[in-house]
Amino acid sequence: MASAIEIKQKNRKNVLRVIYEEKKISKAEISKRLGLSMPTVTQNLSELFDKELICINGTFDSTGGRKAKAIGFNADARFAIGIDITKNHISGVLINLYGEIVYSVRLRFRFEESDIYYREIAKLISHVMEKGMVGATSILGVGVSIPAIIAEDGKTVTYSSIIAATNLYENLKDYIDFPYVMMNDANAGGYAELWHAKMVKNMIYLSLSNSVGGAVLMNNEIYYGDRMHGGEFGHMTLEINGKQCYCGRKGCADVYCNAQNLSNLTDGDLGKFFELVDTGEKKYVDEWKKYMQYLAVMINNIYNVLDCDVVLGGYVGGYMEKYLDELRRMVSERCTFATDGSFIKPCFFKHESSAVGAALYFVDKFIEEI
Ligand SMILES: [Zn+2]
Known part of the structure; x- marks a missing residue:
């Protein structure tokens, strides 16, 4: 079933482009108008039409005779x-x-x-x-x-x-x-980011929200680990005997890289925190630098182990684009292997x-x- 295979392909936006005429047409008529004698193809097209999974979405330039209509995947079918x-x-x-x-x-x-x-x-x-x-x-x-x-x-x-x-x-x-x-x-x-990334097979997703989490995405699938703890980057130790983490241990990355470290300075308003960083006010700039230093250590550790793109998501990830060059520089200075830090990417979804x-x-x- 060619069309279904195409839908399953990585880039789902380029699904199904075949010539077709109008809705609710007979299978025999589909064959005739397509000029094909491929009953399997027409049968499959008809089934997809019945399920409303394909629809007419344009026309092709005429090469003589009537303009052929193009059909595409109907993303609003479900x-x-x-x-x-x-x-x-x-x-x-x-x-x-x-x-x-x-x-x-x-x-x-x-x-x-x-x-x-x-x-x-x-x-x-x-x-x-x-x-x-x-x-x-x-x-x-x-x-x-x-x-x-x-x-x-x-x-x-x-x-x-x-x-x-x-x-x-x-x-x-x-x-x-x-x-x-x-x-x-x-x-x-992480799965949402992987879905929207093009030509990416392996990815680490870091969720920098009020707690720090993450996902390991390998070969286009979530790697859960043997006990479902895979990707719990928030509980990597960044400081021996560091600050108390909610998990009961000390010095976890979550303590230093959760978004509340920043938003607590502006009554819970993270957007406000970044506005103040951009004004250059020392108190906020210093806090942001401290945060980025811990983040750079965490990213470097992850990169050394897994050697793939690291996507920054969560509440802080949504603001990261503007500060990405600086973070990349900080990571590349720390990293053992030559890198310009371009493996660090901003998230596609700023929210949700x-x-x-x-x-x-x-x-x-x-x-x-x-
Ligand atoms: Zn912890």
Whole structure:
């Protein structure tokens, strides 16, 4: 099935370009107008049309006779919802089959194991569907991203110290009317970045939010490790006997590179912190330099082990573009192997990468099954 193979290709934006005429046409007519005697191809085209996975999206220049129409992949044939749960916020996104955000929203709502909280999630799901003008039959599923380590089954929480989410999968049962899975937030964010990166097979994703996490993406897949702890860069030791980490140990990268180190200086407003850095005010510039030094050590350590692109995401990653040259210089000075630091990349998603990545689980599954 040529079309399905193309859809599965890495660059999903260049899917399916064949000549076709109009919708709801008979298979015999498709063959005639295509000028092909390939029943398998036409049968497959017809099936894709019936599933509304392809649609007319333009015309080709005429080479004599009627202009041939072009058809393309219909990215809006199905949608998936992503929910990102953090300690103090819930985000909801609706994405199409290209992984593009159709609608997204973020609201402040502190996590708690309660009926009120779960009802808020149910309301958010209805809200994104309403705003995206999408009916229930078009929804493939709901991916739920949480700051916790999840077992391979996508249900069992094996480690969770930021939110008390041990029974979350079971608790959501009565509030989500679609198939749903849970994903670690950093793995989900990394997966979203990998989906949008072109010609990249291996990538490290660093999530620099109010906690520091990460994902190892090898051969276009998330590497979870033998015990699902892969990519937990936040708990690499940066200082022997350093500051206390929430995990109970000392000197972890999380302590020095979490976004709150910066936003706490401006009443929780990270954007404000960077505005003040740009004014050159010493207090903020010094803090930012200190932060970048630890970040450069962390990146250098990762690069020495895994030798691939490092994408900076999370809250701080969203502001990184402007300071990238300086960070690259700091890393290249530290690095044993000659590098200009260009392997350090800014993230594609400035917001909501985790919600998108969680939703992509269902898009991927759907495409695999076409
Ligand atoms: Zn730690």
